[in-house]
Amino acid sequence: MKRMLGLVLAVQAPYLLAEACDCQTVIGACQGSIEFVKAYGSKPSFGADLVVHSSEKGCSKVEYQVGGTPYQTLLVNRNSEPESVFGTSPVTPASVQFKACKVCARTGAKPSSPAATAAEPKAYDLSGSWASVQTCSWGSGNSTMTINYNQSTGSVGGRLANAGIDSGAIRGNHVQISASNWLGNRIEMTGEIIDSQHMRGTYTQSSSRETCSWEASKAN
Structure with a gap:
């Protein structure tokens, strides 16, 4: 896939995110995933709607790739965030790959241990x-x-x-x-x-x- 254009990240302004989270300081790992919602468009412009998920409720950064191009989403006081990607080639579920979920430090707060940000137990046994x-x-x-x-x-x-x-x-x-x-x-x-x-x-x-x-x- 050709290189995608810029990703629309969070609805808040960047300076508000910076006040809440310091993702230059990673204090642990979390669980994340990228949900493929739908694709749309035709030549020469294509797009897709995604939902980015994180198990961390405070500050986290989810990293993923779309057609080999790296993206990241910051989640502040939420576990999911809708995103849209755009480019010159069709976006498919196979071209979207989750890479990592990282817990970020809160600005002005002492770093917590990774154990404090572990995922909550799942509600259902689906096996x-x-x-x-x-x-x-x-x-x-x-x-x-x-x-x-x-x-x-x-x-x-x-x-x-x-x-x-x-x-x-x-x-x-x-x-x-x-x-x-x-x-x-x-x-x-x-x-x-x-x-x-x-x-x-x-x-x-x-x-x-x-x-x-x-x-x-x-x-x-």
Whole structure:
């Protein structure tokens, strides 16, 4: 992808952010993720809406890449922030990669230990088998998902039908999963956790340009 243009960061003015957080001083690590919401545009201008998530409620900096171009978002007194990116090439879920989440020191406050900024325990145990329904323009189909969920890190493993999960994360009520199968087809899923037994969202495949929807209910 060609180099993206500037990213619209926070809604507050930069000097307000500087008064609240000192991200030149990193005091710990946090958990973060980049939620792909939607893409839009056509030649010569493309764009996409993202949501940046962090487990740190005070001051944090989330670093990520879009098509190989580095970006960062500062989060002050919030766990998520909507962002928009723009450029001359289409933005896809596969081109957006989370890199790091860093806890920043508050201006005028003593640095806290990393343990003080650890992620809160997740509300649900999502490990197990799930019955999934996928709906595209051609119709709908049923499959099963096996999810191995690490509550301490928020990471996801397992399988999506005939595709192995390469990476995934659950942050709050947001889920993001990347998977691939032996034929080289890549699947990118994003969605929301409704409760401990239900999830839903959208997904794309490298073998098709269509964005489809999915719903899943826990089987055990």
